[in-house]
Amino acid sequence: MGETAAVAVAAWLIALSAYDFRQRRLPNRLTVPGAVVILAVSAVTGRGVPAVLGALALTGIYALVHLRAPAALGAGDVKLAIGVGALTGAFGMQAWSLCAIGASLLTGLWGVARLVRGSRSAVPHGPSMCLTAAVAVAGALPPG
Template identity: 65%
Template sequence: MGVGIACGCALAWLTALSVFDIRQRRLPNWLTVPGAVVVVLWAVTAGRGEPALLGGAALFAGYLLVHLFAPAAMGAGDVKLAAGVGAMTGAFGVDIWALAALGAPLLTATLGLVRRSESTVPHGPSMCLATAGATALAVV
């Protein structure tokens, strides 16, 4: 699969996830799980399987810990999405992974400060935006 097609598919996936999370305040399994599988399959075929799997597992584990200790702060959909976006950014190296992993909570915190009237802010769009931005730095 060409880089342009892969980037287009990834962007469509991240956009669909963001729109769904903003509208429904949840990330459905039918979007998170198959997307993560496709990302890992792409990484394996591109020769980046090991760093993708490590990135996905590391981000999944971190988000799972937050979800287990503070379920109101982190939804299960965010945990499942972390596997896919962690794999996507991990495929491009630790620096890209770290940029997205740190960027997502910073974006959500900033949005929370700006939109003080809302009790919660969906985290999925921040995860998707940070992933797209960090990945773009690696691809361009």
């Protein structure tokens, strides 16, 4: 991933996280264009198939959870799964798996920590998805 692409992805993930922290939602105007660009760039760079597979797999999992328990996982998280799944899928199964499992674990730990502190408010899942995607991709990049 080039430096410009890395900065653009980081800016997108930060914007999504900040919005979800403040508004407790992820708007289409942030989730959809990012997913489209990631899928397009992946296709142009020869990583289109793993990106599409990653997007489909993560979105499928998130859609099932959302349909079963809409209050637990919002539609914005499902749409973010397209871009995050594509991004991490383009970097391989290890990156995708780290993001898929890590995001849920991070949100769960954050929720437990808030309960211990006496808070009953909802924990946004988008920031966990974004953070684990960033960590997974950074770990998959060659050194230097």
